[in-house]
Structure formats: structure tokens, C-alpha cells
Amino acid sequence: GQQLNQSPQSMFIQEGEDVSMNCTSSSIFNTWLWYKQDPGEGPVLLIALYKAGELTSNGRLTAQFGITRKDSFLNISASIPSDVGIYFCAGQEDFGNEKLTFGTGTRLTIIP
């Protein structure tokens, strides 16, 4: 099935650093969602974006819906140990089609 390309694939950072990851697609999406998945658990929704150009924050997290509707980015400021996990973007192509396409994931590791 179709997948969204996420980069980077993995990140190794120190606590306190800012993090930036992005997601790109060859198709237009009308909704972008960002999820975090901890080992052995289901994904948890972090931020939902519904309009091109939209910039939304959730605490230390900020995400933007690209103007072309083919990309999105997620920033995490001042990372803390509990930020460790895998981050997935997900896109919904149109409002009448409920299918979510998931990105390839970005694995975040914090170096002590």
C-alpha cells in the first residue's frame, strides 16, 4: 500500500535539544495527523491538522500542514526523556475516504 516518506528515519539527540522531522507525499492530503508510538503499544494522537498552512501547537510540540498539502513537519522543543519513541505522520486523502496512510516513522532516541 501507499506510504508517506518520513525523515529522518532515526534521531539520536541529547536531552534539551529541539527536534524536527517531516513527512512528504506525492499525493495531496486533506488531513495530516501526527502520532507517537511507545514500544508494544498503539499510536497516540499528538496533533491533527485540517487546513493547508495551518500551524498547531500542543505543549512543546508544533506541527504544520504544508501549503502544497503534500507535506507536514513536527517540531519538539526542549526534548525530555519521555519523548523517546516512534513518531508517525498519517494522512487522509479526502474527507469522504476515511483511510489513513501512515508514514514510515521516525525513531527518537535521547542520549544520556
Next chain:
Amino acid sequence: GAVVSQHPSRVICKSGTSVKIECRSLDFQATTMFWYRQFPKQSLMLMATSNEGSKATYEQGVEKDKFLINHASLTLSTLTVTSAHPEDSSFYICSARWDGSMERNFGPGTRLTVL
């Protein structure tokens, strides 16, 4: 609110047996539920869309006779892996959307290991 649960969280079975996984929306009604499969270190891949009271819609390459989906009520969908084989070992995750929202929540997943 909008909690999705799955049962069991983990199951180990012998090759050739069938395994049923339940997905429940605990505090809302879900007309539509989704079943995903996730292999180690990979992303989530949609298997099928489960609609209450009607047949599920399967993604290309997913065998509907092997992965039986039943959405008998607005709060329960079940996935049965029939005649399971070791290659069916995976992490199965369901999600549900509540009416009036564009968002959907995911269950905690079920780890299936087929020996």
C-alpha cells in the same frame, strides 16, 4: 474519553489454529473501525475497514477468508485470524472514529505469535 480497548493484549498459538481479537470502543459508538497490522520496525499497514452491520472492506493483498472481520455492534469489532501460520505473527492494532470527529483513536494493540 474516546477510549479504544483490545483483547487479548498478547496471544501465542500453534500453527493451524484460529485466533480472535476484539476491539471495543468503551465510551462512544463507532460506526467504522479499522484494523492495522504492524511488523517489527515497520509502519502500520491498513488491513481492512470494518463497518457496523455490513461487510468489511479489505485492502489489496489482504485475504478476506483468512482475516475474518465482524462488526456486530457499534462498540465491537472482531478480527479472526483463521488457520494461523508463523508469518501471521505480528502486532494487530484497531482504531475507531467517533461520529462528528475527523480524528480516530487507536487501541493498545494485540501481539500475535504463531509457533
